[in-house]
Amino acid sequence: MQDQxxxxxxxxxxxxxxxxxxxxxxxxxxxxxxxVLCGPSGSGKSTLIRCINRLEAIQQGSIVVxxxxxxxxxxxxxxxxxxxxxxxxxxxxxxxxTVLQNCMLAPIRARRISKTEAEAIARxxxxxxxxxxxxxxxxxxxxxxxxxxxxxxRALCMQPKVMLFDEPTSALDPEMVKEVLDxxxxxxxxxxxxxxxxxxxxxxxxxxxxxxxxxxGQIIEEGAPDAFFRNPQHARTRQFLGxxxxxx
Amino acid sequence: MAPHFGLPEFGFLLRGLQWTMLLTLVAFAGxxxxxxxxxxxxxxGHKGVEWIVRIYIGIFxxxxxxxxxxxxxxxxxxxxxxxEAFVAVAxxxxxxxxxxxxxxxxxxIQAVPRGQTEAAMALGLHYSSRMRDVVLPQATRxxxxxxxxxxxxLIKGTSLAAIVGFIELARAGQIVSNQTFQPLLxxxxxxxxxxxxxxxLSWWGSRMEARLALASQR
Numbered sequence: 488m489q490d491q492x493x494x495x496x497x498x499x500x501x502x503x504x505x506x507x508x509x510x511x512x513x514x515x516x517x518x519x520x521x522x523v524l525c526g527p528s529g530s531g532k533s534t535l536i537r538c539i540n541r542l543e544a545i546q547q548g549s550i551v552v553x554x555x556x557x558x559x560x561x562x563x564x565x566x567x568x569x570x571x572x573x574x575x576x577x578x579x580x581x582x583x584x585t586v587l588q589n590c591m592l593a594p595i596r597a598r599r600i601s602k603t604e605a606e607a608i609a610r611x612x613x614x615x616x617x618x619x620x621x622x623x624x625x626x627x628x629x630x631x632x633x634x635x636x637x638x639x640x641r642a643l644c645m646q647p648k649v650m651l652f653d654e655p656t657s658a659l660d661p662e663m664v665k666e667v668l669d670x671x672x673x674x675x676x677x678x679x680x681x682x683x684x685x686x687x688x689x690x691x692x693x694x695x696x697x698x699x700x701x702x703x704g705q706i707i708e709e710g711a712p713d714a715f716f717r718n719p720q721h722a723r724t725r726q727f728l729g730x731x732x733x734x735x
Numbered sequence: 736m737a738p739h740f741g742l743p744e745f746g747f748l749l750r751g752l753q754w755t756m757l758l759t760l761v762a763f764a765g766x767x768x769x770x771x772x773x774x775x776x777x778x779x780g781h782k783g784v785e786w787i788v789r790i791y792i793g794i795f796x797x798x799x800x801x802x803x804x805x806x807x808x809x810x811x812x813x814x815x816x817x818x819e820a821f822v823a824v825a826x827x828x829x830x831x832x833x834x835x836x837x838x839x840x841x842x843x844i845q846a847v848p849r850g851q852t853e854a855a856m857a858l859g860l861h862y863s864s865r866m867r868d869v870v871l872p873q874a875t876r877x878x879x880x881x882x883x884x885x886x887x888x889l890i891k892g893t894s895l896a897a898i899v900g901f902i903e904l905a906r907a908g909q910i911v912s913n914q915t916f917q918p919l920l921x922x923x924x925x926x927x928x929x930x931x932x933x934x935x936l937s938w939w940g941s942r943m944e945a946r947l948a949l950a951s952q953r
Contacts (some may be wrong), residue, residue: 540857568859579854583872592868593858638854645858 493518493680494539499548501534508534509545510704516649516682521675523691523712524684526562526701532684535701536651539682553648566583569597572642576654578634580626580641586613587622589718590595590641600646603611604645612640632663636670643674664720686731692716700724728735737916744911745924747945750913752928754821758893758903761825763886766832773837775866778844783881792940801895805826808899824896828889843878844870880947883940887933904928 494516501509507618508531516522517589524532537543538550541557541564550557552567577609581589590609600608613619616636618629626634635655642650652671656664668690669724675681675694691698692712699709708715708724738744777788795803807830808823818826847870855865897906908925912918 512793542853542856544833564860565861568857571857573854574859575850575854575857577850579848581851581854583876592864593860596864596868597859641858653816 490711491517493520493540493550493553494682495549496535496538497549499535499538499545499550501531501538501543501545508704509523509538512548512704512706514699514706516680518648519678520681520696521681521694522683523684523695523698524701525686525688525691525698525727525731526707530701531704534655534703534704536573536653536682536684539649539651540568540573541620542573569645570648571646571651572645573651574635574638574642574653574655576657578626578631578658580634580638582626585623585625586618586629586637589626589637591642593641594644608646609640612643613637615643615673616640630663630665631659635659635663635667639667639670639674649680649682652685654684654686654689656685686718688728688732700727702727738914738916740911740920742922744915744921747927748904748907748921748924751902751904752932754902754907755890755893755904756903756932758821758825758828758896759886759890762828762832762893763889765825765829766836766889769829769833770836770840773833774840774844777837777841788832792834792838795831796838799900800827800831800892803831804895804899819897819898820901823899824893826902828893828896832885832889834880839881839885840874841880843874846877847873864912876947880940880944883936883943887936887940890933890936897922906935 492515496512496514499512499514500507510531512531512535514535524535526532534543536696538545539552539557544559553570555563555570557563557567575724580586581592584592587609590613591602591605594605594608596603601677609728610619610622613622616639618633618640619635621633621637621699622627626637629637639650639655655671656667659667665685668687671681671683671690672694681694683690683695695712697709698712698715700707700715700723702723708719708721715724716728719728773788773792776784777792779785804824805829808818808820811818811823819880851869851873852865854867860869893903894905896903897909902910904925907919912921915921
C-alpha cells in the first residue's frame with residue numbers, strides 16, 4: 488500500500504512575505520491517479536503544484552515524492568525534479584532551439600544519455616503528441632496548441648513518474664484547446680499520474696479520479712467528479728462552480 | 736622648415752591605429768570574460784555576493800576612466816609594480832569594461848523571461864546548463880545592440896590611453912600635427928580612421944536593434 492503513494496504533502500504552509508499562499512495543505516496522490524485542481528485565481532492551486540517540484544520553497548510541512556523527502560538540498564531537489572514533469576500555461580519552450588533540441592536538452596544534460604538515444608526518445612514522444620513532422624521547426628513557427636503539445640513531449644522525454652499541468656490551456660485560442668486536452672486525455676489513458684490545474688470541467692469529468700477545490704490557500708473540498716459536480720458540499724464550491732459553469 | 740604631411744606621417748598614424756585596435760581588442764576580450772563573471776555573480780541570488788559586485792560596478796561606473804588609468808599606471812608604480820604603458824592601460828580598460836559589460840549583461844540576463852529558467856529547472860537542469868543552454872544564448876541576443884554600442888565607445892575611449900604616454904591613434908595624430916603644423920588635415924585623417932572603424936559597427940548595432948524590436952513584436 489505504501490508504495491502505491493507517489494506524492495504525500497503534509498501540513499504544507501507557504502508564505503510570500505506576509506501573505507500566506509498555502510494553509511496547512513494535506514494531499515496524497517496515488518500512482519496512476521488523475522487529480523484536477525480548481526479554484527478562483529489566487530486560491531493557491533498553482534502555488535501548490537509548484538511546490539511539488541520545488542519551483543517554490545515551503546516554510547512548514549513536508550513533501551515526499553516517490554519516496555524522496557523534498558528538502559533544501561540540491562540532491563533532494565534533483566531527485567524529485569527527475570521524477571516530476573511540468574507543463575506551463577505559457578509553454579516556456581526554449582525559443583532559440585528547434586522542437587527536437589527542446590526535447591533532447593534535458594535528457595542529455597540531466598540524465599546524461601547519448602545524443603542518439605535522446606533523439607530516439609524525443610522523436611518517439613513527438614510522434615506520440617502527433618507533432619513528429621515539426622521536429623526541425625522553431626517554436627515561433629508553431630501554433631499555440633502545437634507549442635503546448637511540444638511542451639508536453641519535452642516533459643515526457645524525461646520519463647517522469649508524475650506530470651503537473653499548470654493551466655495548460657488558459658493561454659490558448661479556443662480552437663486549440665481540444666488538441667491539447669486530447670493529448671492529455673491520451674496520457675491519462677496510458678496510466679500517467681497527473682495533477683492538473685485547470686478550469687476545463689469537461690476534462691475533469693472525463694479524466695479525473697478526484698477533483699479538488701481550493702480557496703484562500705486551503706483545500707476546501709474534494710471528491711470524485713460525479714459527486715463533486717452534482718452535489719458540492721460547501722457554499723464556496725457551489726458559488727465557484729456556478730460562476731465557471733455559466734461560461735461553458 | 737616643418738615636414739609636410741606625407742606617406743611617412745600617414746604610416747605613423749596607421750601604426751597608431753594598429754595600437755588603438757590592439758588595445759580595443761585586448762580590453763574587449765578581457766572585459767567580456769570578466770564581464771561575464773560580473774554578470775553571473777550579480778545575478779547569482781546570493782545577497783552578499785550580489786552586494787559586493789554592485790559596489791565593484793559602482794566604483795568603476797562612478798569614477799572617471801581617466802582616474803582609473805592613473806591609478807593603474809602611477810598608483811601601482813608607487814607600490815613598486817612598474818608596468819609598461821600598454822599593459823597598464825590594457826588592465827585599466829579591461830577592468831572598466833568588465834563593469835560596464837557586466838551591467839549590460841546583467842540587464843539582459845534579467846530580461847530573459849522567468850518562465851525560461853523555471854522550465855529549465857522543472858526539467859531538472861542544473862545552474863550551469865540553465866545558464867549555458869537556456870539563459871545566456873537568449874541574453875546574448877538581447878544584449879547584442881548594447882554590447883556593440885559599448886564596443887564603439889571603447890574604441891573611441893582608448894584615446895584616453897595617451898594620458899600615460901601610450902601612443903595610440905589620437906596621440907599619434909597630435910604628434911604629427913605638432914610636427915607638420917597641419918592640424919586640420921591630420922586630425923581630419925585621424926577622425927576618418929576612427930569613423931571607418933566605428934561607423935560600420937554602429938550601423939550593425941542599430942540593425943540588430945531593429946531586428947530584435949521586430950522579433951519581439953511577433
